[in-house]
Amino acid sequence: MTVLDELVAAAAARPLPPGEAPARPPSDFAARLRRPIGAPIRVIAEVKRASPSQGAIRPGASALAVARGYEANGAAAISVLTEPTRFGGHYDDLASVSAAVEVPTICKDFVVKEDQLRVAALLGARSVLLMVRVVNERLQGLLNAARALGLEPLVEVHDEWELELALGTDALVIGVNNRDLSTLQIDRARGEALLARVPRDRVRVAESGYGGPESVAHLDCDAVLVGTSLMRDPGWLAAVSAPVPGPPRVKVCGLTRREDAALALSLGADALGFVCTPGLSRSVAPSEIGSITQDIGAIDKAILVFRQPLIHDVIHAIHQSCISRIQLHQAEPGVVQAARRVAQVTVATEPGEPGTALRPSLWDSGSGGSGQAMDWEAVLGRGAPPFTWIAGGITPENVAELLKYRPWGIDLSSGIEASPGMKDAGKLRSLFEEVRR
Numbered sequence: 001m002t003v004l005d006e007l008v009a010a011a012a013a014r015p016l017p018p019g020e021a022p023a024r025p026p027s028d029f030a031a032r033l034r035r036p037i038g039a040p041i042r043v044i045a046e047v048k049r050a051s052p053s054q055g056a057i058r059p060g061a062s063a064l065a066v067a068r069g070y071e072a073n074g075a076a077a078i079s080v081l082t083e084p085t086r087f088g089g090h091y092d093d094l095a096s097v098s099a100a101v102e103v104p105t106i107c108k109d110f111v112v113k114e115d116q117l118r119v120a121a122l123l124g125a126r127s128v129l130l131m132v133r134v135v136n137e138r139l140q141g142l143l144n145a146a147r148a149l150g151l152e153p154l155v156e157v158h159d160e161w162e163l164e165l166a167l168g169t170d171a172l173v174i175g176v177n178n179r180d181l182s183t184l185q186i187d188r189a190r191g192e193a194l195l196a197r198v199p200r201d202r203v204r205v206a207e208s209g210y211g212g213p214e215s216v217a218h219l220d221c222d223a224v225l226v227g228t229s230l231m232r233d234p235g236w237l238a239a240v241s242a243p244v245p246g247p248p249r250v251k252v253c254g255l256t257r258r259e260d261a262a263l264a265l266s267l268g269a270d271a272l273g274f275v276c277t278p279g280l281s282r283s284v285a286p287s288e289i290g291s292i293t294q295d296i297g298a299i300d301k302a303i304l305v306f307r308q309p310l311i312h313d314v315i316h317a318i319h320q321s322c323i324s325r326i327q328l329h330q331a332e333p334g335v336v337q338a339a340r341r342v343a344q345v346t347v348a349t350e351p352g353e354p355g356t357a358l359r360p361s362l363w364d365s366g367s368g369g370s371g372q373a374m375d376w377e378a379v380l381g382r383g384a385p386p387f388t389w390i391a392g393g394i395t396p397e398n399v400a401e402l403l404k405y406r407p408w409g410i411d412l413s414s415g416i417e418a419s420p421g422m423k424d425a426g427k428l429r430s431l432f433e434e435v436r437r
Contacts, residue, residue: 003052003086004110004181008134010085011110017091021121024150029104029127030172031340032076033203035222036387037271037301037325038249038409042076043241044205045234046108046227047097049081049088053184056088057231063093064100069234071101074241077127079106079225091123098124106154110134114145121149127173130155132162133181140169154205154225163194167202172341174198175205175225195221200300201324201342212236247435249409251389252428253305254282255292256421262296263425267432272298273327273411276317277307281420282413286320293323303327303346311338318343327362346389351379362411364391373398380405396430403435410435 033042047063047070050056058066067078080097081089089108098105106127107120112134120128130142130153139155146153155171157163158180166174176198178191186209198204204221211229213236230237252264253273261272274289275282284292286304293302304317307329314335318324328336329348339345351363351374363379373393384390384407391411394402402410416431418424 002182003184004133007052007083007086007110008112011083011116012112014084016115016119017122019122021118021149024121026147026337027104027126027150027152028337028340029077029106029152029154030203031345032104033173033205033223034340034344036344036346037251037303039387040241041216041219041221042223043074043237044077044079044106044223044225045070045075045230045237046079046225047081047089047093048079048108048227048231050086051228052086053179054228057228059088061231063090064096066231066234067097067101067105070230070237071103073234073238075103075237076223076241077104077106079108079129079227080125081227082107082109091119094120094125095123098126111142114142117142117146117149117151120146121151125151127151128153131181132157132166137165139165139171143169143171156207157194158191160194163197167199171202173203173205175207177207179208192219201318213239216240248403248407249389250432250435251303251409251411252413252416252423253303253391253411254413254417254421255423256282256284257423258292258295260423260425260428261292261298263423263428265296265298265301267428268436269301270409271301271303271325273303273305273413274321275305275307276313277305277309280307286317286323290321290323293321299323305329306331309335311335314339315342329364348391361387362389362391364411376402376405380407384408394431396427396434399431399434 035042047066049058049061070078080094081087082091082094083089094107104126107125108129128151154173154175155166156175156177157166158177176191176195178188179186188209205223206219206221207225210216210224210226216224249270251271252269255261255274274284293299302323303325304323305327324343326343327346346362348362348364384405386408389409389411390407394412395415416423416427
């Protein structure tokens with residue numbers, strides 16, 4: 001019998017706390033983990049006192065103290081081991097951590113039955129680990145049951161068969177474990193090759209074997225789950241989670257022509273925005289957007305922009321263009337929530353609205369493409385927020401003033417145009433020269 005077999009059997013026999021989970025809104029766990037363009041990798045920091053492969057790691061450590069340290073240093077989510085026999089966890093750890101931190105918590109255990117989902121929700125988790133190797137074809141049913149309780153599972157795979165099964169469901173968050181739980185051996189090269197096969201419309205998580213900034217710098221995914229090394233040395237978490245310093249990210253929006261998109265890309269644009277709302281002066285058909293971005297090799301930098309959208313229009317545009325990053329203006333809350341299930345979403349908000357440090361957002365002075373500059377001193381005088389695009393009337397002549405506030409990203413449209421939707425090559429080059437000085 002393998003260690004995994006023993007843990008699964010113990011989980012099936014373990015008594016569960018009584019009580020009904022309260023009704024809760026859908027979890028935004030997937031949205032919290034999506035990695036904005038140009039942002040550092042998200043870190044899921046794990047509270048883990050011991051493990052079968054390492055033995056004792058930090059026996060007796062306070063789960064609450066560890067979790068508070070993780071949150072203060074930028075963790076996007078906190079995984080809490082509740083397995084008691086080999087990991088030193090307890091359900092009380094999950095309850096205390098969930099009540100004390102603002103970031104979502106994951107109930108990390110060996111789920112074999114639906115009643116364990118009830119307990120995870122009862123104790124305040126917003127996610128729960130579902131291991132495909134353990135649940136097999138029951139995965140979709142458990143996904144449905146978890147979501148009914150306000151949980152968005154982290155679905156874990158280790159090999160090709162498990163990945164195919166996971167992709168056959170509507171799992172939003174897929175983690176690839178570099179560790180073979182039958183042998184406890186780690187093969188990062190094999191795991192990362194499998195991770196590369198996870199489509200970008202899912203939230204992609206690397207798991208096991210990472211131990212410092214240099215070990216995650218190369219990862220092309222949304223998040224990394226780290227336990228043992230952070231329990232032993234939590235100091236490197238802040239270095240990985242901090243916003244990347246240096247020049248701001250530049251997004252060129254309102255593109256309608258292939259040549260303008262290609263020029264922006266050649267100048268170093270970090271993102272290319274295409275309006276998908278019919279009737280607006282800069283609107284482009286989603287199929288044409290897909291064609292343009294595929295031709296110039298910029299699918300991963302493209303963003304679909306919508307104003308007052310219906311969710312079926314958003315989904316249709318994503319499918320037609322094969323682009324899974326979107327920006328929403330004046331969208332109903334239900335549309336935003338539904339969109340976050342299928343794409344990385346940037347929401348246009350009023351300056352100062354809370355939550356911008358947790359997910360990508362955009363501050364604009366109007367409804368988009370208005371050419372009106374906001375009062376940057378009033379809005380950004382105390383510093384620009386992380387992961388937030390600043391938009392509105394940015395031109396080659398005034399961008400130097402905006403750069404004094406060190407914005408994380410700037411969004412350009414009308415200020416670099418010859419006419420609506422037609423970019424002025426000279427203005428575009430001048431602006432990039434100012435930004436890159």
